[in-house]
Amino acid sequence: MTYRKKLIEVAIPLDDINRExxxxxxxxxxxxxxxxxxxxxxxxxxxxxVIFASLVDDPSALPEQFPTxxxxxxxxxxxxxxxxxxxKWDNSNNKTVLDAARAEIMRSTDxxxxxxxxxxxxxxxxxxxxxxxxxxxxxxxxxxVAVLITKxxxxxxxxxxxxxxxxxxxxxxxxxxxxxxxxxGLAEDVRYSARGxxxxxxxxxATCTPRSRCPGSTAVARPR
Ligand SMILES: C[S@@+](CC[C@H](N)C(=O)[O-])C[C@H]1O[C@@H](n2cnc3c(N)ncnc32)[C@H](O)[C@@H]1O
Numbered sequence: 668m669t670y671r672k673k674l675i676e677v678a679i680p681l682d683d684i685n686r687e688x689x690x691x692x693x694x695x696x697x698x699x700x701x702x703x704x705x706x707x708x709x710x711x712x713x714x715x716x717v718i719f720a721s722l723v724d725d726p727s728a729l730p731e732q733f734p735t736x737x738x739x740x741x742x743x744x745x746x747x748x749x750x751x752x753x754x755k756w757d758n759s760n761n762k763t764v765l766d767a768a769r770a771e772i773m774r775s776t777d778x779x780x781x782x783x784x785x786x787x788x789x790x791x792x793x794x795x796x797x798x799x800x801x802x803x804x805x806x807x808x809x810x811x812v813a814v815l816i817t818k819x820x821x822x823x824x825x826x827x828x829x830x831x832x833x834x835x836x837x838x839x840x841x842x843x844x845x846x847x848x849x850x851x852g853l854a855e856d857v858r859y860s861a862r863g864x865x866x867x868x869x870x871x872x873a874t875c876t877p878r879s880r881c882p883g884s885t886a887v888a889r890p891r
Contacts, residue, residue, distance in 0.1 A: 765799065798821050
């Protein structure tokens with residue numbers, strides 16, 4: 668198979684990628700960075716864009732389809748439009764946007780996309796985004812915390828994909844039109860267990876360490 672030049676070797680919509688990468692830093696709900704601190708985490712938007720552009724052919728590599736510079740520019744702009752939507756945080760689970768990106772990857776890899784390996788995966792951003800784009804993803808790291816975070820991101824959720832939760836509080840809602848697609852069921856179980864982890868130690872410690880009373884003038888409300 669002859670090598671075809673990839674989009675990343677020619678041009679990518681850097682302004683859009685940079686803007687969305689910067690925006691992502693302020694997202695505090697649902698972002699993997701809230702799972703556990705990882706110091707050198709790369710923005711997901713940048714990872715998503717780089718993986719996509721590394722796999723999709725640049726139009727100049729397809730002269731029979733895009734014979735002129737103008738035709739190549741027009742096709743490149745079409746691919747950029749896909750990337751502009753792909754890098755938005757709000758589109759992380761947008762099926763239409765992801766399907767469009769996956770279709771381009773399949774087209775450029777003759778329906779046989781390569782697996783991705785990040786041997787220094789840290790917080791798992793690159794394997795996570797590879798998986799989102801439909802690739803078989805692998806990661807490794809010498810730091811066990813990094814390995815645990817990455818397992819929680821890319822190894823455990825697929826095992827429970829589409830399955831309903833098993834905790835007793837949520838089981839009553841099974842079959843009541845509830846949507847358990849993706850990792851929703853797993854997330855419900857994690858929330859249930861986390862609530863238990865938060866309340867049990869508090870009530871256990873209340874019996875052995877009674878709250879002390881401070882004189883009114885010196886008591887300061889402790890922020891929660
Ligand atoms: C810059 S971080 C990777 C960040 C990651 N791409 C992310 O978005 O979270 C580099 C990682 O390489 C790991 N590392 C360094 N030397 C290594 C080695 N010899 N084998 C495996 N991992 C290594 C570090 O533990 C660190 O997690």
